[in-house]
Amino acid sequence: QDESYTIGVAIPSATHGFMGGLNYHARAAIERLEATYPQLEFVLATAGDAAKMVNDIEDMVATRDIDALVVLPFESEPLTSPVQAVKEQGVWVTVVDRGLSVEGIEDLYVAGDNTGFGRVAGEYFAETLGEGDNIVVLRGIPTTLDNERVDAFNAAIEGSGINVLDMQHGNWNRDDAFNVMQDFLSKYDDIDAVWAADDDMAVGVLEAIDQAGRSGDMWVVGGAGMKEIIQRMMDGDPMLPVNVTYPPAQIATAIELTALGLVSATPVAGRFIIGSQRITPENAEQYYFPDSPF
Amino acid sequence: MTDTTATTGHRKGRRISLHVLGPVLALIALVILGASLNSNFLSYGNVTNVLARSAFIGIIAVGMTFVITAGGIDLSVGSMAAFVAGVMIMAMNAMIPTLGVGVSLVMAGMAVALVTGFSAGLINGFLISKVGIEAFIVTLGSMGIYRSLTTWLADGGTLSLNFDARSFYRPVYYDGLFGIAWPIIVFALVAILGELAMRKTPFGRHCAALGANEQVAKYSAVKVDRVRMATYVLLGMLVGVATIMYVPRLGSASGSTGVLWELEAIAAVIIGGTVLKGGFGRVWGTVVGVLILSLIDNILNLASIVSPYLNGAIQGVIVILAVVLQREGKSAD
Amino acid sequence: MTDTTATTGHRKGRRISLHVLGPVLALIALVILGASLNSNFLSYGNVTNVLARSAFIGIIAVGMTFVITAGGIDLSVGSMAAFVAGVMIMAMNAMIPTLGVGVSLVMAGMAVALVTGFSAGLINGFLISKVGIEAFIVTLGSMGIYRSLTTWLADGGTLSLNFDARSFYRPVYYDGLFGIAWPIIVFALVAILGELAMRKTPFGRHCAALGANEQVAKYSAVKVDRVRMATYVLLGMLVGVATIMYVPRLGSASGSTGVLWELEAIAAVIIGGTVLKGGFGRVWGTVVGVLILSLIDNILNLASIVSPYLNGAIQGVIVILAVVLQREGKSAD
Amino acid sequence: MSAVLETRGVTRSFGPIEVLHGVDFSLVPGEVHALIGENGAGKSTMMKILGGYLAPSGGTVLLDGEPVTFPDQRAAEDAGILMIHQEFNLALQLTVEENIFLGREKRRGPFLDRRAMQDEARKLLRRLDCHVDPGTRVRDLSVPNRQMVEIARALGRNARVLIMDEPTAVLTGRETDVLLKQIERLKAQGAAILYTSHKLDEVARIADRVTVLRDGAHIVTRAAEGFTEHAMAEAMVGRELSGLFPARPVPGDEVVLEVEGLTVPGHVRDASFKLRRGEVLGFAGLVGAGRTELMEGIVGLRPATGTVRVNGVPIRPGSVLSARQAGLVYLTEDRKEKGLLLGKNLTENLTLLALDRFGRIAIDKRAEDRALTGAIREFDIRAKDRRMPAGSLSGGNQQKLLLAKTMLAEPRIVIIDEPTRGIDIGTKQQIYEFIAALAAEGKSVIVVSSELPEIIGLSARVVVMGRGHIAGELTGAQITEDAILRRAMGVGEMAGADA
C-alpha cells in the first residue's frame, strides 16, 4: 500500500542514435510511472564506460537503498560480478538487452535479439542478391554485440555467393560512416548493396552515395528503425528497401515490468526476447514514432 | 645560459630545415603510399573528399595554432562545435516560419553559428585571461558543459535540420566554385589568412611573444590579457565557421558530434611544428598536420590490408613517425 | 634588504595558503553538499565505495603528477591500463593449466601487469627522452596503439578472466584489512610514498628542476634524460598497480576500458595545484583532485536532481569552480 | 707554479663563424686571473670551455697538465671546476635552497636532509651578507639577490677552480666588496680564480694577472701590477679612449613627469618627484631600496596608488600601453626574464615594443630590417649573423639590443634601469653620450643605477632612495658618493641605521 519503492536504472549514456533513443524511452517510462505510482521513486544513471556503470550501481545500493535494479550492461563481462553482488543483497534485478555472462542472476531479462538483427538483414541480402554481387559492410564500435550481429549476418549470407568486398568500423556514427563510405566508393566501382547495421550510419552512407552520384547503383539496409529512415521508407525510397527492428523502447518495457512486479503481485519474472522484425515499406507505418528522438 | 640558447641557435640552421621538412616529407610519403596502394587515390573524387573532410578540423586547427602559440590550450572545441551546430539547427528550424526556406534563412543560421562560437570563445577567454584559471581546466570544464548541453538540447538524440532547409543548404558542403568544393575553398582561405595573421601582423607577433615569455611581453607594452582573450575568441569564431560547413553535410548534430576533434586539432597543430608550450607557431604546418591525419584515415580505408581493429595502432605509429622526422627540433622547446 | 625579504615572505604566506586551501575547500564543500543531500552519504559503505573506486585513477594520477611536474604529459595511460589489463587476463588464463587457481596464479598475474606497465612506460620514456619526440605526440600515438591492440587481442569483444580465477582474485578489490578495502590501502600507500618522493627525495626535486628549466637542471649535473625517463617508467608501473586493483573488480578488459582516464588523471593533477607546464608538483593535491572528481560523480548519483544529460555540465562547472578558489596562485606559475 | 687549467690553441665556432681563434691561456692555483675584453670578445665562450659547458672546436684543454674533455657538467664539477654564469643559471620556480643544492642534494638515507641544506644555504648567504630566506622562490628575488644565490651555490661546492663571469655586473659597491673579500679568502686557500668584469677598477683591485681578448684573439697576458685601468681599456678596445662622461646637459624648466604620492604596496611608500624637460635624473640607492619597483609602478607594470602625470595629464594606472603612448617608456634591469625573448631573432626583439610603428595591419618587414640595420649601427651591436636568436648574443650585446628596442619606441621620457649592466668600457662611453644627446634633444631620462660613478657622472640631479621611500635629493656639487651613501643608508635621518 503506502510502502514506497526505489528503482535504479543504469544505462549507457546517449553517445549514438540508438542509445539516445534508449535514453529517451527510459526517461519517458520513468515519468509515466512516477505519475501513475506516487509510491515509486527512480534513480536514473547513465554511464560512458563499464567502470562508471559499476560505480553508479554501487552508489544506488549504498546510498539510495534501491529495491530493484534495471540495468543495460555497458559490457556483459565486467558487469556480471557487480550485478551478482547486488542480487545477493536481495535486490530485484532486471537485465536489458545485453545478457550477463553468468546465467540465472537476473530475475527478469528483456532483450532485443542481436543474432536476429544480423540474421534478418543477412536473409534479405541472400534473397535479393546472388552469385557475384558485391556488398560492403559498416560495423559498429568493436564490441561483443557487434561481433554477434556480424557473425549472424555472415552466417545468413553464407552460400549465397555474395561477395563481401570490405568491412570497416563506422562506430555507429554518422560522420565516421560518411567518411568510410566515401572511401569505399572511391575504392570500389561496383557495389550493389550496403549493410550499414545501424540507421545512424545509414544516414551517413546515403549521403556519401548521393554525393558520389551513385544513388541508382545500390541500396542500403540500416537497422533499429530510426524515424527519419522509416519515414523515407514510407515515402518509398528505392534505396531503402528494408530495415530491421531493434527497438530502443525495450528499456521502457523492462522498467514497466519491473515497476509492475514491485507495486502489484503480478508475476513478471522470466525472459522477454523482442525479436528483430523486418520492416518493409508496406509495414513501415507501424514502426514510425515521430515523438521519439531516434 | 647564453650557451644554451647559443647551442640551440647553432643547431637551428640545420634544425629549421628538418623542422620544416619533417611534416612535409611525411605528407609526401603518405601521398606516394596512397597512390601506390590504390589507383583511385589521386582521383579528383577522392582528393576532393579528403580535402573537404579535413576542412572542419582544419579550420579549427588554424585557430588552435594561435591559442597554442600564445601558450594556451583549448580542449572544448569538439563539444563546442557540437553545441554550435545544435544551436544553429534549432535556430534555423525555429526561423523557418518567419523567414521561409531561402538565402536569408541560411544567412541567419550562419550568423547564429558565428555569434554562438564567438560567445563560447569569449567565455573561455574571459575565464582564462581575466579570472586567471588554468586554460586546461577551463576548457576541460566547458568541454563537459557544451557536450552535455548538446545532448540535453537534442533530448539524448539527434537534432536535425528541417528537410527543405537542409536541401537548400546542402550545396554549401557539396558544391563549389570551378570544381573546388566550398569547404576546401573556405579552409584554404582561413589557412591563408591565418598564415598571414601569424607571420605578418602585430597580433601574430604578440601571440608568439606571449607564449615565449609572458613577462617580456608585458614589459613590452603588449596587452597580454587582451591578446590571450583574442586567441580564444578567434578560435571560437573559427569553430563557428567550421560548423557552418559541417551542418549542410549531414544536416544534424548530436551529443556525439565532434567527439575527439580537440585531440585531432591539437595533434595537427603539434605535428605541424608548433611548440606545445607556446612561443612558436606555424599555420601552414598545421594545415600539413591536418592533411596527414586525414590521409592516414583515408589510406587505411582504401588499403584494407590489416584487421580494422589495428587501424588505431597504425595511425599511432604513423603519427609518431611523422614527428620523428622533426625530432632535431627538440631542443627548441 | 630586511624589508624586502619580509615582504616577500609575507606575500608568499598569503598566496600559498590560497593555493593550498583552494582544492581542500572545494573538497570540504562537496562533502557538506553530499551529506546534506543524502544521509547515507557518509555511511561506511558509500565512503568505502568512493575511495576504492578513486584508487585506479588516483594511483595513476600520482604517477602523472611526476610526469607533469617534470614538464611532460602522458595521454596514453587510459589505453595503457586497458592493454595491461588485457595482457594480464590473457596471461592468467594461459597459466591456469600450469599454476592452477591459487595465490601463485594471482602473483604471476600481478607480475605480468607490473612488467607490462613498466615496459610500456619505458617505451614512452625512451621515445620522449632519448629519441626526443614531443611527449604529447608520443603518448597520443601510443594511446591509439594500446587501445587498438587491446581491441585486437580481444577480437573486438571482451577479454575475460577465467571464472574460477576471478572468484579467487576478487577479494583483492572487495576485501581489506581492518575494514579498509585493499584498493584504499594501496592508494594511500602510493600517495604517501609519492608525496615523500616528491618532497623529500632528490628525485622529486630533480623533477621540479627539470620542469622549471631543463637547461639549468642539465647545468646542475642533473641527469635530465634519466629523470625524465624515470617519470614515465614510474607512471607505467603505477598503471600496472592500478590494473592489479582493477582486474579483480570487473574481471575483464576491452577496447573501451579506461577510456578518458588520461583526461581525468591529468585534471586531478591540475586541480590539485600542480602546474601544467611543469616545475611544481604536489602529490597530496592530486589526491584531493581525484577525490573531488569522484565525489562529483557520487553526488550526482545521490541526488538525481537534474536530467542525467546535464551531469556533464554540472561536473564541468564544479571542476572550474574548484579551481577558481586557487586562482590567486596564478602568479606563482 | 704549474697550471691547474690550461688551454692550447683553443678555437670555437658557432656554425660557420669562428669566435675564438686559437687562444693560449693558463690558470695557476692561488691566483686571481682576470679575463677582459670588449663585448663579444669571447670571454664567456672561453670561460664556458674551461668550465666544461662547451666543447672547443679545436685545440686542447689541459687539467693538471693532462688533456681533458669533459663529457658533461658533472665531470667538470667532479674535477673541482665551478662556474658562475654571466646569465643566471637558476630555476625560477624553485627555492633558493633548492637551487643552491640542485644536483648535489644532501641526504639522510634515501631522503633529503632539508634542515642541513637550509642551514648551510643560510650560512653561505650570510657569508655574502645576503639575508634572503632559503625557502624563498628565486622568482621572487631581485636581480642582485639572484646573483648572490648564484655565487652562494658556487661557494658551497668547494671549488679548486672558480670561474666567475661578470659576477658583479648586477651588484652595488657594497655587495661587490663582500664578494671580493670572499674571493680573497678562496685565493688564500689555494683556489684558482678566473674572473671577468667590465668594471676595470675591480680588476685592478683583485687581479694578479690579466689576459686581454679582442675579437676572439689573445692579445696579451701580463701581471696586473702596474697595468693601469686606462691601459687595460686601451688594450681591450685597441684605440685611444677619451674621457668617459660627456658634459652634462642643462635641463629646461618645463616639468614633463610628475609623480605624486606613489605607493607600490610592499615596496615603495609615498614617493613624489618631478622630472624636467632635457634632464638626466639619477636614482641611487642600495639593493632592495625599491627603485625598480617605483619605476615599474610609474609605468603601470605593478599595481600602485598615487598619480603620475605626463605633461600635466594623468596616465591611466596599470596600463603600460598608455604610458608608452604618452611617451613614457621603461627599460628593465632584468633583461633575461623581462627584457628579451631569448629564442627569438634580433628583429622580433627589436620591434616588439614599437610594433605599431611598423604597420597597423601588416608588419612592414622591410622597415623592420632597416630598423635593425640602424640599431646595429647606432648601438654597435656585434652580431655575427642578423638572424641569430637574441640569446646567442654576448651579454653586453644583449643589453645593447635592449637599449635599441627601448629607443625604437621614440620615448620622450625614458627610464633606464641599470643602463650599462655588462657593457664594456668603450661602449659605455657611447651609451653615456647617447643619453646626454637624448637630453640635449629635449627628451628626459631617468637613470637608475647601482654604479655610483655613473650616476654622478651623468645626472644633474640625484634622487636617493632608501628602504622604500625617497630619502633625499642632491643637486650639482652636492652629488658625491659619500653624500649619496649616507642618505641611502639613512645616516643622519635615523641614528644607528643598520641597512
Ligand SMILES: Nc1ncnc2c1ncn2[C@@H]1O[C@H](COP(=O)(O)OP(=O)(O)OP(=O)(O)O)[C@@H](O)[C@H]1O
Ligand atoms: N650560441 C652561439 N651562437 C652563435 N654565436 C654565439 C653563440 N654564443 C656566443 N656567440 C658569439 O660569440 C661571440 C663571443 O661571445 P661571448 O659571449 O663569449 O662574448 P663576451 O666576451 O662574453 O662578451 P660580453 O662582455 O658581452 O659578455 C659573440 O659574437 C657572440 O655573438
Ligand SMILES: Nc1ncnc2c1ncn2[C@@H]1O[C@H](COP(=O)(O)OP(=O)(O)OP(=O)(O)O)[C@@H](O)[C@H]1O
Ligand atoms: N616579483 C616579486 N615578488 C615579490 N617580491 C619581489 C618581486 N620582485 C622583487 N621583489 C622584492 O622586492 C625587493 C626590491 O627589489 P630590488 O632589489 O630590485 O629593488 P631596487 O631598489 O630596484 O634595487 P636594485 O635596483 O639595486 O636591484 C627585492 O629585494 C625583492 O625581494
Ligand SMILES: [Mg+2]
Ligand atoms: Mg660574456
Ligand SMILES: [Mg+2]
Ligand atoms: Mg633594481
